[in-house]
Amino acid sequence: MKITYDWRLSDLVKVKHNGLNVFSCFSCGGGSTMGYKLAGFNVIGNCEIDPQMMKIYRHNHKPKHSYLMDIREFKKIPNEELPTELFQLDILDGSPPCSTFSMSGQREEVWGKEKKFREGQAKQQLDDLFFDFNDVAEKFKPKVIVAENVVGLVRGNAKGYVNQIIKQLTNIGYVTQIFKLNSATMGVPQRRERIFFISYRKDLNFPKLKLQFNERPIKYKEFKSGKGTPLNPNTKTYRRWLRRNPSDTNIGDITARTEGKENNFNTNLLNDEMISQTLTSNGEVIRYDEPCYISKEDILNIQSFPKDYAFLDASPKYVCGMSVPPLMMRAIAEQIYKQWLK
Secondary structure, eight states, rough: OOOOOOGGGGGGGGGGGOEEEEEEEEETTSHHHHHHHTTOEEEEEEEEOOHHHHHHHHHHHHSEEESOHHHHHTSOOGGGGGGGGGGSSSSSEEEOOOOGSSSOOGGGGGOEEEESSSSSSSEEEEHHHHHHHHHHHHHHHSEEEEEEEGGGGGGGGHHHHHHHHHHHHTTTTEEEEOOOEEGGGGOOBBEEEEEEEEEEEEEEEEEOOOOOOOOOOOGGGOOOOOOOOBBOOHHHHHHHEEEEEETBBHHHHHHHHHHOOOOOOTTEEEOOSSOOOOOOOOOEESSSSSSBBOHHHHHHHTTTTTTOOOOOOHHHHHHHTTSHHHHHHHHHHHHHHHIOOO
């Protein structure tokens, strides 16, 4: 069944199951989990450090095996204390926190340092978490490993981390391919480039995976709906918005042109003819043609989240910005099934 970005969790009952199992690490609000479910997989559990995200995940997905803990603690749980199903996985999924490799911000200055990703979490050295995820893979020996990360991971000095990641995966018995994919070619109304490490266990001797997606890009005018929060007329953001022109894609473009300095570049402008920029947890998006932020309905469409998703006490923009778009993961999971696991 073809499900577009305008869907509901209740639509999952119409999806034909393939009988294969997935476990998700760094599951956040469940974007990748929904992608696997849309592709027919059974997601049997998750590991997540953030209590708020886990509360949302459990409410919406009701996982059979759920671990609210740091992955460094999860990987140390004795095998005999874990369910047998986790040692028979078809796919181990994960999106190790990636802010230290983002092309915006400090990058190299924060590598190797512990930090809290957000309030309520333990301090972690974020650039090491990918290796902890690989340790979990070595423990469970799944048929396939899928790990998502930012494009900045394969640029500049960060390439050294990529080499170490691949070397570790090779040493634990996996063959790895790296793909740079754009969600706008996969049915998602958003230009979101991400890197995917996809590995298979050597003894399975699978052929080379081919991933090519050519869905038609979706412009904002095709799904724009709802009312967003109005801009405060007494703020700099509002006054800067008034000075916009058609070539501006964010507030930083406006300030660079009118004030000689790029300020507030994390606040994007979205006009009807555009394909949405990447939705982030810490950025904002303002409609170009009216002084307000995009609506909750817009956010769900841009991230291809279901309309009946319960965000509980969390901001939909935060949860969506932290997540893999479900339709993006569905497209990948469908190809892994067809080419390798069917």
